[in-house]
Amino acid sequence: MLNLGQFNSMTVAETLPFGFLLRNQHGDEAILKHDDPQHADIAPDDEIEVVIYEDKQGQNCASLTPPKVLCDNTAALTVTGVSKHGAFVDWGIEQDLFVPIAQQDRLMQVGLTYVVHVYYDDKYQKLQGSTKLHRFYPETDAYLKSGDAVTLLVTAKSELGFKVLIENRCLGLIFKSDVFMPIKPGQSLTGFIKQVREDGKLDVALQRDDETGRSSLHEQIIEDLLAHGGVSTLTDKSPADEINRRFGVSKGAYKKALGALFKQRRIIINKEFIKLISEEMQ
Structure with a gap:
């Protein structure tokens, strides 16, 4: 069967007036339209990797250009339209992605960007x-520990700070007190696991707040x-x-x-400057 929203290996089975008929080894078919920007070099019997999606008529279509995010992944996407049933977001291919109202953490608005899981x-x-x-990612991770450097996707602002997706596999929180620069939902950052709580939930910081981090900052100041x-x-x-x-780093650090x-x-x-002790200059 075809894997919607993922790369599929397909063979060009036939040339059509409006594109190409693609077929995989199981006989599943999809259409690659001529308006795909990368279709020019395609010929019959070529084996190609394409992302499969459904158009408005429910027909399986193929794209040589990958979307902004594949199925089972998460990215910041912008709303292009809304209806009484849900919202549509631009995910980088012809057919916008539908987000049902039941799957919206809060009602989405046209022109705004939200972090969306496909x-x-x-x-x-x-x-x-x-x-x-929270329906797709846990709030705990057995392999992450305090001090680990991690990639972050800021997902939403909360009363406590900012919710983040850590390493694209679990959820965590940056507390307000650990935010020392402007950040916003949809932004990708690097950070550190600040602590793993007793319940396994993860607190994240944008800078290391341990002996290693403090020592590094000390030496940066001396070098400066x-x-x-x-x-x-x-x-x-x-x-x-x-x-x-x-x-x-933050002013506090x-x-x-x-x-x-x-x-x-x-x-x-003193109030106007800091100065190295003379021995440090030698």
């Missing part, structure tokens, strides 16, 4: 989308001072955005690092 609905035998990610003749006007009173631009370096007698701190 899945095959066995009941209706159709590809559909959903913004209710050395590069600027031992003096910097970026103090613990500087704006958070300036600190983030220089070191990619920077202040802690300065405090640690001061206690180690590696720097001098």
Whole structure:
């Protein structure tokens, strides 16, 4: 059978006035239309990899250009239209993807972008989308541990902070207190597992908040001072955005690092500048 929303290996069985008839080894068929931007080099008997989808008439169609997201995966997609039954999102091929109202975490609006999971609905035998990610991803992961570097997709804003999809396999949360730069749903980021709670749920941070992370920031500050003749006007009173631009960390983390370096007698701190102790310059 054909795998909708996934790559399928097909053979060009016949040339048609409007495209090509494709057939797989099981006899399943799909149409590759001439308006596909990559159809020009196709010839009879060619074996090609295509993504299968259904058009408005329910006919199996093929695309040489992959969509923005394959079935069983998740991506940020923009709404192109809404009806009383649901919303339609642009997923990068001819036929927009349908997101039923029952699969919307909140009612979707035209022109806005949402994080959508693409899945095959066995009941209706159709590809559909959903913004209710908890139906498809767990909130725990047996292999992730504190300090692990991870890829993140910001899925939604909540009262506590931002919900994220971690490594495209489980859900987690970035608390407001750990957000030190502008982020928004649909944004891809790198981050770190801050902690694994007793119930197995995952808290995520955008910077390492352990001994390794703190040590790295300490050395970055020392290297920055050395590069600027031992003096910097970026103090613990500087704006958070300036600190983030220089070191990619929160103001709180920077202040802690300065405090640690001061206690180690590696720097001098005042309101206007920080300065390396002379021994560090040697």
